[in-house]
Amino acid sequence: xxxxxxxxxxxxxxxxxxxxxxxxxxxxxxxxxxxxxxxxxxxxxxxxxxxxxxxxxxxxxxxxxxxxxxxxxxxxxxxxxxxxxxxxxxxxxxxxxxxxxxxxxxxxxxxxxxxxxxxxxxxxxxxxxxxxxxxxxxxxxxxxxxxxxxxxxxxxxxxxxxxxxxxxxxxxxxxxxxxxxxxxxxxxxxxxxxxxxxxxxxxxxxxxxxxxxxxxxxxxxxxxxxxxxxxxxxxxxxxxxxxxxxxxxxxxxxxxxxxxxxxxxxxxxxxxxxxxxxxxxxxxxx
Numbered sequence: 001x002x003x004x005x006x007x008x009x010x011x012x013x014x015x016x017x018x019x020x021x022x023x024x025x026x027x028x029x030x031x032x033x034x035x036x037x038x039x040x041x042x043x044x045x046x047x048x049x050x051x052x053x054x055x056x057x058x059x060x061x062x063x064x065x066x067x068x069x070x071x072x073x074x075x076x077x078x079x080x081x082x083x084x085x086x087x088x089x090x091x092x093x094x095x096x097x098x099x100x101x102x103x104x105x106x107x108x109x110x111x112x113x114x115x116x117x118x119x120x121x122x123x124x125x126x127x128x129x130x131x132x133x134x135x136x137x138x139x140x141x142x143x144x145x146x147x148x149x150x151x152x153x154x155x156x157x158x159x160x161x162x163x164x165x166x167x168x169x170x171x172x173x174x175x176x177x178x179x180x181x182x183x184x185x186x187x188x189x190x191x192x193x194x195x196x197x198x199x200x201x202x203x204x205x206x207x208x209x210x211x212x213x214x215x216x217x218x219x220x221x222x223x224x225x226x227x228x229x230x231x232x233x234x235x236x237x238x239x240x241x242x243x244x245x246x247x248x249x250x251x252x253x254x255x256x257x258x259x260x261x262x263x264x265x266x267x268x269x270x271x272x273x274x275x276x277x278x279x280x281x282x283x284x285x286x
Contacts, residue, residue: 047239137242168186
């Protein structure tokens with residue numbers, strides 16, 4: 001096994017507002033929430049936190065709409081042990097990204113996202129290029145503009161850094177980027193949209209675990225308690241898999257660890273409180 005994993009991650013970061021409602025709206029109805037929770041979130045941000053809690057050295061690149069939000073996100077990253085590159089455009093009129101997540105009494109969810117301030121490829125060059133060059137793995141997702149992923153992947157390729165990608169939300173992937181990625185972590189819908197790629201594909205299957213495309217092996221899900229909220233479980237899976245692979249673990253064993261981390265995460269509500277630390281994952285494994 002190698003030493004401490006070094007992960008460079010980038011993505012959308014913004015406010016996630018969770019509303020617990022008795023039922024979803026009908027027509028122009030006003031529905032009163034019975035619970036509310038707010039936290040920082042975003043796919044790449046969730047993955048960065050999850051990787052850091054798995055004992056990796058993590059650098060994260062994101063963008064927000066104001067200096068106050070930049071300062072707040074940097075402070076959160078500092079507490080998590082993440083090296084933050086959080087920018088805001090001085091002349092930007094775009095607010096910080098925001099998502100409203102409604103969950104009804106049956107556990108069904110409805111999500112509305114305002115993308116807000118987004119990364120530009122020039123942001124990658126404002127100090128984050130060095131973090132990519134020094135990483136074991138660059139971790140990408142589809143919540144940032146295509147040109148940002150392409151530019152970051154160019155830097156990684158030039159320095160021999162492996163690239164993992166969670167192709168969510170689903171969208172067409174440029175052939176140039178497809179060629180550079182060594183491992184993908186889609187869900188079943190995203191896998192269908194992804195099509196043929198040169199790299200390995202590990203597809204998350206929810207309660208069934210995950211499937212390794214090259215061998216057809218299904219690594220079964222772990223049982224670490226009763227599931228109450230699956231939000232963010234895919235991000236926890238991807239980040240844990242990324243860290244274990246960066247440490248030199250074999251793919252099937254890394255998938256088992258990632259399944260355990262995801263299984264622990266669904267036993268708690270919301271995302272940040274549910275992301276497990278490494279000792280919890282290893283305890284459940286034993």
